[in-house]
Amino acid sequence: MADRTRDRLLELYQTLLAAYGPQGWWPGEGPFEVVVGAVLTQATSWRNVEQALVNLKAAGTLSPEAMANLPPDELAALIRPAGFFRQKARRLAELVAWIERSGGLSSVLRLPTAELRASLLAVPGIGPETADSILLYAAGRPVFVVDAYTRRILTRLGLLPHEHAPYPEVTRLFTDHLPPDPGLYGEYHALLVRHGKERCRKRPRCPGCPVAAQCPFPSGSTCTLDPDPR
Template sequence: MNNSRILKKYYDKLLKNFGPQRWWPGDGPFEVMVGAVLTQNTNWGNVERAIDNLKQAGKLSATAIHNMRTDQLAQLIRPSGYFNIKAKRLKGLIKWFVNRFDGDIEKMFSRDLQGLREELLSVKGIGPETADSILLYAGNLPSFVVDAYTYRILVRHNLMFEESTYDDIKSFFEDNLPEDAAMYNEYHALLVQVGKTYCKPREPSCKACPLHEFL
């Protein structure tokens, strides 16, 4: 069975087992963009508290964050961890967003995918996963998101080498699946769910993982 078939069958099975994950469905692209930074190496529950704080303070907007002092922003996002560095990163992202696109989401996502990705990566504190999360989950653009779980699952099943880069793994999915943002969205979220359930760090393998059936 070739990689394309493996990935499609695996997707179908995960969707059946876990159901749609509905990541970042309804609170709007700007909030998603903020969440993408806050969730760096951090569990989502903590991120929700930080976002709630921003909402309660009436600061969940580009202009509000743009005009806020970094240390005040840091206090609001404190529950998300790494709050000092994340406050700087968030300010940097919003500054770019305001200066480059007038704080206009529509304008931002009317730019072509690859060009926008390059620009996002040039913002300090925005790495490949955060950039792809923004493109996919805020912009609904077909840019596959790779994370630690994705890497671990593929490596443990010998679908990728340990020394594979982020872009190697991203391409593995994008080259073997139809270019479909809705599917990328679900697929990544499902892989995280599998990772949490079957493929944890510091365990030598994940034999109960449903991917075994296809290999």
């Protein structure tokens, strides 16, 4: 049976991939660095996260065991470049404590997807986007990560009714219509982030947009899609 949504999602993916190339996500070495990066990148740019990761590596603390033994103030100081550093240090400490209580990272990453997701969401400060980033990029599970870029782009393309659609509704748009392929989901999310940063910003840069032919909004210089002047 024809699946128009699947066709549109695959067409969008192929267009973004052709335009931007593979994004090589998730940047970082090993699953624990992905876990830490997923927390540190909350509400900040990846450039800031990179410096925090450099600090953690230089201090020899980029492992669950080492981080679990780090005094909270030292952890906060090391991740200061990532912003909200005290709050994020508390989140990392809670996450690492749970990992250690659960038998270590390898054991945690072997948990069934639903159980792992529920456990991550039970850690204070870990929301769906962070949990799904860990599930997808650290544990290789076929879950789709939804962020503000995803919502904005899909809404403009007419694939979502509005940017405030509930998280599960947005993620199901992908998982209900695309094969459960972590490689595809990981690349797709990374491409949406790239497109959202480069083109489909709050004030979209429509002229020359690679997706313009699939977008219901004109790509001319008078594109007035987003009334938000920021």
